[in-house]
Amino acid sequence: MRSFSFLTKMTIFGFLLSTLPVLFIGIFSYVTASSEIQKDVNKGKYQLLVQINANVEQILTTVNHTLNQVINSNVLKQTMNSPLNVSDFKLYGNLRDELLHMQSFDTKLEDVVLINNRHNWMIKNSGLYRFDQYPYHEQLTGLIDSKNDTSWVMNPSAWFYSEESADSSRCEYSISLIKKLPVTERNPYGLIMANIPSCSLQALLQYDPEQSDTTLVLDDKHHILLHPDHSMIGKNVSVVGFDDDQKLTGPSGQFRSLLNQQEYSVTYYKSPSSGWIYLSFTSIASLTKESKKIGIYTLVLCLFMLLVTMLLAWLGSRKMYSPIEMLLKQMNVRTPEIRQKRKNEFQAIGEQIQQLFQSKTRLESELQQYLKQVRTLFLAKAFQGQVKNNELTEQLERFGYSEQLQAWDVMAAVTIQIDSLEGTRYEKQDTELLLFAIHNMIEELIPEPNRLGSVTIDHTVVTLFGSTSVENVDFKTALFELTEHLQQQIQSLLELTISIGISLPFESMTQISLAYQEGLDALKHRLKLGEGIVIQYENLNQGKHYLNIRYPNHLENDLVDAIKLADKEKSKELLHCFLVPVFSAEMSPQDYHLPLVRLLNSMLVVKQESGISLNQIRQGKGSLFEELLKLNTVKEIEDWFWNKVIQPMIHIFADRQDxxxxxxxxxxxxxxxxxxxxxxxxxxxxxxxxxxxxxxxxxxxxxxxxxxxxxxxxxxxxxxxxxxxxxxxxxxxxxxxxxxxxxxxxxxxxxxxxxxxxxxxxxxxxxx
Incomplete structure (x- = not known):
């Protein structure tokens, strides 16, 4: 069976990983979008019906309010008790003005009819009529005899137009607000009607001919009050093909129904004040058409996403495979060879890594040998003072001496030299070999937790012995016994006489070079004491450490910084701190001049680098160095440095800062x-x-x-x-x-x- 490369496997996996989510997202998006379209359309239709209801109710409320104002006017009350003869012309004119005032653009009223059955008169836009002679006397009388005192009803528009202007009616039906008069009597004998042509409210339906949905308004008997088609007004809702009017029972709702053999989504809202039902019919086919558009868009987008994700999968596979390919090239492994052996890339890399581990083991063993040599070289430099103090402890920890550094409280350097080869079985050329043997015996006889590695420097074997013993006497006793035992073992095994020098005990690792010098100085006393001795430096120098005065560079640097910052107090303090260690060392008067001259030279260098001329700090003539060498006391030297050199420089730097x-x-x-x-x-x-x-x-x-x-x-x-x-x-x-x-x-x-x-x-x- 053919073995595919890891790149091919990653690419196929990437294709599958990218294809499945895209397909899932595409199908889910299409189904969700179609459902959301249905919900959004239904929600929008419901909000539209509520808005239409609010607009219609606003008009009806306005009409009702204005009609109530007319009813409660004194003119109307006076008119209802009058027969309206020729002598009442002024009263008729006032009443007519009141009625015409109601007919505004906001109310959409076209006619207001006032009927008085008791006095047999009727008033409307076209004039004053005898009620019993009006063509629709019986129909209007039926309205007076109805049970409701106030109601909105739909009536034929022909009832309110006389024969002379019957063609002036724009709509076949009018929506009338009827109120019986007088309102205070139990048996009213008249009525007032505010007539709104149903066509004038058609604009409130917000009908769009290009859309396949329809909005209409029904009364409580399911007759059509408002419809985009005028011919439908006044008819039962069944004429539009809607037979599920029995479902219009709640205050609002949505359901699906068949209209003329087509499925529609029906949304309705029932007005809580008038009881009218606002209906919206939305074609499911139109929604499906929108869903198909979304489906096409989703399909195109998914195909695009598939191409992009497959491209990214291929590029990503190439990118992820590039390190593997690079490893194979670096290991000189060719892909055809892998396929011939029916292996994958990781198996080939694993074999190469296994070989590398084997090589690593060999290299580590060789490196360990080199590490011992590097450690020996470092210790030799440390004993000779060629390692900086701030690096000494860090390097010792790197070479594996961290446990000794943490445990030791006191240390001492042990130096060993061969006294002479005369009278022994060894020759001069055997010296290096004998020193190596002594080196090995030291490491065997002194436990590793109590020593550093021993090194050979100029035919001297030296090691550092340490202990946790706090008592100085106990440490010296243990060290002396150990060195005597070491001397005896070397005498017994090698038949060789050696001398051992021991430094003073010290606590800081930074004194390791001083201890080495003390050990060497102790061995120099073989001239007086003879060979085969174990001598401590304490017995030679009254218990004082080897003198090695070091110039305080850090204090000089701090002093220079303080002068440049024009800080008088800190400069004076640092000058004093600098002179204290210089004069505390036991030296000859001539030796004290060296650090003082060096300090003066450093001050002059700072002056020159800062662009300060000598005349700015010194008015007289003569050499500063000569003046310095003539001073005799510490107080004079400190005052001279302060007044002649440092303070003038501070003034100059302060002026520059100001x-x-x-x-x-x-x-x-x-x-x-x-x-x-x-x-x-x-x-x-x-x-x-x-x-x-x-x-x-x-x-x-x-x-x-x-x-x-x-x-x-x-x-x-x-x-x-x-x-x-x-x-x-x-x-x-x-x-x-x-x-x-x-x-x-x-x-x-x-x-x-x-x-x-x-x-x-x-x-x-x-x-x-």
Whole structure:
């Protein structure tokens, strides 16, 4: 069976991993989008019906309100008790004006009919009629005899037009608000009708001929009140093919129904005030058409995503395979060879890594040997003082001596030399071999936790012995017994006489080079004491360590920094700290001149590098070095350095700082004067001047004896007072210009500063 490469497997897996989610997302998106379209359309239709109901109810409420005003008017009350003869012409005119006033664009009324059955008259737009002679007398009388005192009903528009103007009716039906009169009597004998042509409310349906949905309004008997088609008004809703009117029972709802053999989504809303039913029919076919569009878009997008994801999968597989390919190239493994052996890339890499591990083991064993040599070389340098103190402990920990460094409280250097080869069975050329043998015996006889590795330096074997013993006497006793035992073993096994020198005990690893010198000095006393001795340096130098004065470089560097910063107190303190270790060492008077001359030379170098001439710190003639060498006491030397060299340099550096501070403060003041009417801050000044904000704050306070914020606020108030005196600018505009968020904050601050408000300040100075 053919073995596919790992790249092919990753690519196939990437294709599958990218294809399945895209297909799932595409199908899910299509189904979800179709469902959401249905929900959104139904929700939109419901909101539309509610809006239409609100618009219609607003008109009906307005009509009802205006009609009530007419009913309660004195003119109507007087008219209902009058027969309206020729003598009542003025009363008729007033009443007609009241009725015509109701017919406005907002109410959409076209006619208001007033009937008085008792006095046998009827008034409408076309004039005054005898009620019993009106063509639709019986129909209108039936309205007077109806049970409801107030109601909205749909009537034929022909009832309200006389024969002379019967063709003026735009709509076949009108929606009438009927109220019986008088309203205060139990047996009313008249009525007033406000007629709205149903066609005039058609615009409220928001009908769009290009859409396949329909909106209509039904009364409580399911007759059509409003419909985009005028011919449908007044008929039962069944004429549009809707037979599920029995489902219109709740206050609102949505369901599916068949209209003319086509499926529609039906949304209805029943008005709580009038009881009218607002219906919306939406074709399911149109929704499906939109869903098909979404499906096409989804399919195209999914195909695009598939191509992109497959491309990314291929590129990603190539990218992830590139390290494997690089490893194979570096290991010189060819892909055809892998396929011939029916292996995959990782098996081939694993075999190569196994070989590398085997090589690593061999290299580690060889490296261990080299490590011993490097460690021996480092210890030799440490004993000879060629390693910096700050690196000594760190390097010892790297070479595996961290446990000894943490456990030891006291240490001492042990130096061993062969006394002589005369009278022994060894020749001079055997010296290196004998020293190597002594080296091995030291490492065998002294436990590893109590020593560092022994090294050979100039025919001297040296090692460092350490112990946790705090008592000095116990440490010396143990060390002396150990060295005597070592000497005896070497005498017994090698038949060789050796001498051992032991340094003074010390506690810091930084004294390892001094201890080595002490051990060598102890061995020099074989001239007096003879061969085969074990001698401690303590017996030769009264218990004092080997003298090795080191120049205090770190104190000199700190002193130079303090002088450059013009810090007098710190400079004087560091000068004293520098001279203390110099004069505390036991040296001849001539030896003290060396560190003093070196310090003076360093000061002169700093002077020259800083561009300070000798005349600036010294007015007289002669050599500074000659003056220094003539001084005899420590006090004179310290005062001379301070007064003649260091203090003059501090004055020069201080003057330079003052000039720099003054320049910086002037720049900050200039920024305040030019940008006080902006949101200027200390951080903005620091950004513009390229300085640290804390540094600028300290410099500004030192130069002006005030803070940046206080100076800015004071300058803003000075400008505010100037504007109040010289201009008519409103206080709120001044506050805004001075970056106050609230004028009241400016007024409070001004009153706190001046004791009066800005307005009072302006009046005071304008009047004066």
């Amino acid at each position: 000039a720099q501070y003054h320049n910086i403060s002037e720049k900050m003041i200039d920024l305040i004067h030019n940008h006080y009417d902006t949101d200027l801050s200390l951080e903005d000044c620091a950004t513009r001047l390229n300085y640290n904000a804390n540094y600028l704050s300290s410099v500004f306070r030192k130069e002006t004896n005030t803070s940046f914020s206080e100076y800015l606020a004071a300058y803003r108030f000075s400008m505010a007072k100037k504007w109040l005196r010289e201009t008519d600018t409103p206080v709120k505009d001044i506050a805004a210009r001075l970056c106050y968020n609230n004028p009241q904050n400016f007024i409070r601050s001004f009153r706190k500063l001046e004791g009066i408000t800005p307005g009072q300040y302006r009046e005071k100075h304008v009047s004066s």
